[in-house]
Amino acid sequence: MELLQGLNEKQKEAVLQTEGPVMAIAGAGSGKTSVLTKRIAYLIFEKNVHPGNILAITFTNKAANEMKERVRHALGINTYDMWISTFHSMGARILRDHIERLGYKRNFQIIDDDDTQQLVKSLMKKRNIDTKLFSPKIVRNLVLKMKFDEDFIHSVEAPYNEIVARIYKAYQAYLFDSNLLDFEDLLLLTIRLLQQEEDVRAYYNDKFRYVLVDEFQDTNNVQYELIKLLVNDDHNIFIVGDEDQSIYAFRGANIENIRKFKKDYPEHYLVLLEQNYRSTNTILDAANHIIINNTARIPKKLFSTKGKGEPITHYKGVTARDEVEYVAQTVQNMVHRGYEYNDFAILYRANSTSRMFEDVFLQKQIPYRIFGNTSFFKRKEIKDFTAYLRFILNNDDAFSFLRVIAVPRRGIGAVSIEKITTYAAEKGLAFSDALRLCHEYLGTSVANKLDAFMAIIRDFRTQLDELPFDDFVDYVLEKSGYIDMLKTDDKGDVRYENLMEFKTILAENNEIYGDLTKEEMLTFILEDIALKSEESKEDVENGVTLLTLHSAKGLEFRVVFIVALEMGMFPLARTFGDRFEFEEERRLMYVGVTRAKEKLFLTNADMRQTYGETVRNPDSKFLEEIPQELMTKEGYSVAIRRSTNVNDVYRKPELKRQILKKRQSLLDSDNVNDIKKGDKITHDKFGDGIVVSVAGEHCIIAFSVEHGVKKLLKDHPAIKKRK
DNA sequence: AGGTCTTTCCTTTTT
């Protein structure tokens, strides 16, 4: 059969065993994605299964998109009827149709993690809980756990237990009243719906005859529960996973689910995919030697028919800058030798590491793509504008109101808003009604301002139906005063451009959802934005890929650089004391190494700036775990390491003190602006100016007319003396 | 209330 061409025996089994539960344990690079897509093709072409009867669940949007792409293009199947999505978008899609059964309104909006964090904080403040003494971050995490299991609160210790219990209640009520769902709700409410409403469950059980779950090792208990509710009595469930690649325990992923699956579906068919089609044996050897250090795992050894390949290169830079320059230089050299920019990936543990690479790549004109990081949709202006859209659609959305009322400022501040919410609470009114009826509570001037604002919002609601999206966006930006506000913002130009970019995105969606009402359309678009956090904006055709180790999962590249391999950077310092967490770091390393097809570079630096301070981290433990004969060493590691022992700095306090002292004196001399009255200086932000007077640490400087006269710290780094 | 300067916290990782 043509479809099965190029598959090995094990892979064929995984495709052909269509009925009943199947568990495929698939090592890195074992052709898992192609098994998944071919299985879908086989179901449709050979078993005549309707695409609408297939549900494929992935973990990230990137994986979902890639699977869609492959099913659509490589196999020529129309994915329109097929559900290929993440757990969360699947939940949203089901809830959009049935959530009224749970008392919510169907035009609910999704609130992202940043916003829940803020919400918890403001709820704490409103209840006079000191957010300095009690971290809102901890409270929020505990509240989220309580969402999964209310009994969880009994294991929380005083005094947090009482606070968390209160905030949990308030938080849930707030979301419900505002018709908002957080990420957890997307799963939990779907479960509640399926448990509570038998006919709904029957509908989906009948619809989803074949369920496929990718990256099963990353499912948490709630997601597993959801899978079980969706799988019907035929038990046609296919899961693919690899416990060595479980990297989401921090988010509740539970490797135990693999064992639970075995128990819940005792009749399951097991397939082991161990042959690797991706990497050279040198790379696999290194990966095997790293992962073997983890205690809790089923032994598994990847093998490959590819040759030995090139050795791994470890480069140690003198500074982090040096490390980055080396990476850039190496990329360029290899491109001259015939590689494409597309062939390279730079992998790092934390998003913040990407900054310096961006700097250097820009400078050297190396094209690159960057995944994740500050997503387009998390920018202030975009969040502001989406808050407008949300509030226009739903006047009960108090959270969006708070944002919108303050940009631009409208003379309605914290005090007045507090009055409105108190009023709503006392009278038991919906937020939208409170906004209409609260006049007596407010001063006349504030009441008038609020009226004027609500009139604008009502007008926006009318215009939404009247105007094409393009014009609607311009209309809102103009009439809300947002455009005027940007004129005084020093980042106004960039912000404006981003908003125009956002307009384009809306217009594109307009075409996709052409047959819906404007309101429905906008609701879908906002949902999309909330769930698909990242959209690689700069669409470089051929560029180096910069991404975190987490988002690298499932991808492969000819050449991979894993950077900043230092104790504290990777593995992260906070994981040192916890074996469980440390082993997750190691799995992350394993994922990183196995992304490489031909050549692997491991880099780090002797010195780097962290939090604005120079630190010297020892080499990452993971470097030692790779057999040294697989590696060649370059850079600092060869030249200098023998003469200075980095660890001395940590062992000898007096040495450390000396270094600190020297560093301090360097800092001091760097920052001292020996300026006197009458000196001409230049300021990073205010431009050129003349020193009017100096007194102690401060000085008074006259800048150009638009900035005027300012009192500033004399030694502020933004001030430089002009020659 | 709003703007500016100063201090604080920070880095996991994703939906």
Place this chain on the structure above:
DNA sequence: GGAAAGACCT
């Protein structure tokens, strides 16, 4: 070193 929150001044 940089963003966000807070303190302080107008």
